[in-house]
Amino acid sequence: MVSSWIAKFRLYLRHIFFLAQKEFISTLKDPRMRAMILLTAILQGLMYGYAATYELNDVSYAVVDNSHSASSRSLLAKIDSTGTFTRYATLGNSSQLADGISADNIIVGIVIPNDFESKLSRGDNALIQVIADGRNTTIASLAIGYVNTIVATWNAEQAGIYGVVSIDQRVWYNPNSKSNWNFLPSLIAMISFVQVIMLSGMSIAKEREQGTFDQLLVTPLSQTEILIGKALAPIVIGLLQSTFLFLIARYWFEVPFQGNFGLLFLAVTVFAISSTGIGLSISSIAKNMQQVLVYLLILLMPLVLLSGLATPVDNMPTILQYVTYVNPMRFAVDAVRRIYLEGAGFFDIYMDFIPMIAVAAVTMPLSGWLFKHKAQ
Secondary structure, eight states, X not given: OHHHHHHHHHHHXXXXXXXXXHHHHHHHHSHHHHHHHHHHHHHHHXXXXXXXXXXXXXXXXXXXXXXXXXXXXXXXXXXXHTSSEEEEEEESSHHHHHHHHHTTSOSEEEEEOTTHXXXXXXXXXXXXXXXXXXXXXXXXXXXXXXXXXXXXXXXXHTBTTBOOEEEEEEEEXXXXXXXHHHHHHHHHHHHHHHHHHHHHHHHHHHHHHHTOHHHHHTSSSOHHHHHHHHHHHHHHHHHHHHHHHHHIIIIISOOOOXXXXXXXXXXXXXXXXXXXXXXXXXXXXXXXXXXXHHHHHHHHHHHHXXXXXXXXXXXXOHHHHHHGGGOHHHHHHHHHHIIIXXXXXXXXXXXXXXXXXXXXXXXXXXXXXXXXXHHO
C-alpha cells in the first residue's frame, strides 16, 4: 500500500518535472523572451536603484538674509558646503520666497532676521525660519531634518563664541505634514492611468484572442471609427475613476481642495487621452492578452517610478530626468498636485499640458497606423 502511494507520488512529480521542463524550454527558446527576462531584470534593477532613493542631493533653496552679517554668512556657507543643498537665489523679501516655492523653483526657504547677529553676540538664542514645500511631505521632512543637523553642527563649532541658533520650521500647502495630503491627490492621476492603459491595452488584443477581430473589420465601420470607439470607453472610465478618487480624497479623508475642478478635470482628460494612445499602441502590436500583460508589466512600474510620485524628479540621476520627459504621468501628477493643493491656475501649469498633448499627438496616430498595418 505504501509502496503504491510512493510510486504514484513519484509519477506525479515526474509529470510536473516534465511539464516544467517543457515550459522552461519553450520560454527560453524564444529569443524575445530571453531578451525580455534578462533586460527587464537589469534595466529595472538599475532604474530602481538610482531613482527610488530618499537621499537628498542638490536640493534647491533660497535665502532671505535680513542680517547681512558675518555670522549669517558663516551659517549659509555651512549649508552650501554640504552638497545636499544648492542655493537657487538670495532674495530680498519673503514674498519672493513664496513665489519661488509656488513655482517649484525651490524646495526650502530660509529666512534670517535682522537681529540675528546681535542676539548671537549677546549669547542669546537666535531664531531662523525654515520653510519647506509640503506638497511632498517626505522630501519636506527630510530637508528640514538636514537643515536641523547642519545648524546643530554649526552651533557646536561656534560654541563659546555665539549663542545658539534655533529653527522655526513651517511646511506650506500641508501645515500638519500629513502624508496622505501629498499621496491622495496623486492617486487621482495614477489609478486612472493604470486602469486606462490596461483597458485600452487589452481591447484590440482581446478581439484577436476571441476570434472576433476579422468580424470587426468587415463591419461598415472604418478603421478610424473602430479605433476611436475603442479609445472612448477607457477614457470615460478613467475620468469616472478620477472623480471617485477626488470625492474620496476631498470628503472622506478631508484633504482640502484649493483649485478649480474644471481645470483638474481638463488635466485628467488630457492625461487619459495620452494614456489611451499608449495602451492602444501596445494592443495593436500584441498578438494576445498574455503579450499585453507582459508589455504592461514592463512598462507600468518604470512609468510610476519615474513620475515623481515617491521621489522628486530633481533628485534622480540626470539621464533619468531626461527620460521622464516622455512620461505623461510625471506631468499629470505635478499638475494634479498643484491644482489640488496649491490652487494653481492654467498659466501656472500649462507647461505640464504640453508634454501630455505631445505624447497623445504621437501615440494616437501611431496606434491608428499600427492597427491598419496589422489589419492588412
